[in-house]
Amino acid sequence: MGFSIIDEIIELEPGRSIRARKTILPDEAYFEDHLPGFPAVPGVLLLEMMNQTAGICLESEDWDRGTPLLSRIESANFRDWVGPASTLDVYAMVELSRQNYAKAVCRVDVGGKRIADSTVLFSFISPSPIKENILKSVYQAFIDKNSSATNSIR
Amino acid sequence: MNRNEITNWIAELFNESPDELTSETQREDIIEWDSIGTLNLMAELDQKFGIVLTNDDLETLQSVGDLIDLLAKQGKVSE
Numbered sequence: 001m002g003f004s005i006i007d008e009i010i011e012l013e014p015g016r017s018i019r020a021r022k023t024i025l026p027d028e029a030y031f032e033d034h035l036p037g038f039p040a041v042p043g044v045l046l047l048e049m050m051n052q053t054a055g056i057c058l059e060s061e062d063w064d065r066g067t068p069l070l071s072r073i074e075s076a077n078f079r080d081w082v083g084p085a086s087t088l089d090v091y092a093m094v095e096l097s098r099q100n101y102a103k104a105v106c107r108v109d110v111g112g113k114r115i116a117d118s119t120v121l122f123s124f125i126s127p128s129p130i131k132e133n134i135l136k137s138v139y140q141a142f143i144d145k146n147s148s149a150t151n152s153i154r
Numbered sequence: 155m156n157r158n159e160i161t162n163w164i165a166e167l168f169n170e171s172p173d174e175l176t177s178e179t180q181r182e183d184i185i186e187w188d189s190i191g192t193l194n195l196m197a198e199l200d201q202k203f204g205i206v207l208t209n210d211d212l213e214t215l216q217s218v219g220d221l222i223d224l225l226a227k228q229g230k231v232s233e
Binding site for chain 1: 194
């Protein structure tokens with residue numbers, strides 16, 4: 001299983017807000033035992049979707065401060081189950097963005113209903129030891145569809 | 155916020171009991187005042203008080219008293 005778990009960026013205001021989408025397939029491997037007889041997307045994956053979405057938003061900003069790394073989960077709430085074949089809208093709003101840190105408020109909706117939300121704190125690692133952003137292709141696809149956006153993700 | 159309220163805020167930030175904190179309490183005696191705690195402190199000072207710490211500021215913050223003094227210098231502590 002790869003760990004790039006966002007399918008598509010729908011809307012993006014670099015450094016400020018983002019909406020992304022993830023479709024849960026009917027036969028995701030983790031449904032085999034999460035949970036037996038009651039397939040549900042693990043909460044950690046919902047949280048990671050929010051983190052990755054917020055990370056894209058921060059990295060898309062034209063600001064050479066390194067790679068955002070999740071440093072603190074201030075809060076996380078899981079309000080309902082997400083089952084197979086669900087389409088998730090993942091939102092992140094950047095509340096605070098500085099040279100060394102950033103804070104984002106995130107949420108996951110299914111069919112307009114809030115399923116999960118979180119507030120997370122990122123630090124930035126520079127120079128980044130990461131060879132290539134795993135979400136670059138997702139970001140590039142958004143850029144290709146929205147020619148007015150600038151390609152600043154590293 | 156007065157000094158008492160500031161001390162309570164610092165205690166909550168670092169998950170300590172306010173009764174255990176004094177101005178003399180050193181950074182190394184607060185378990186959660188580590189690198190992540192410092193990052194959280196920076197974000198909270200920014201959001202709550204509009205204070206953006208510099209690296210020089212960070213080096214001067216070695217105790218609860220230093221933190222209260224910083225807030226006082228910025229006019230954030232009422233008597």
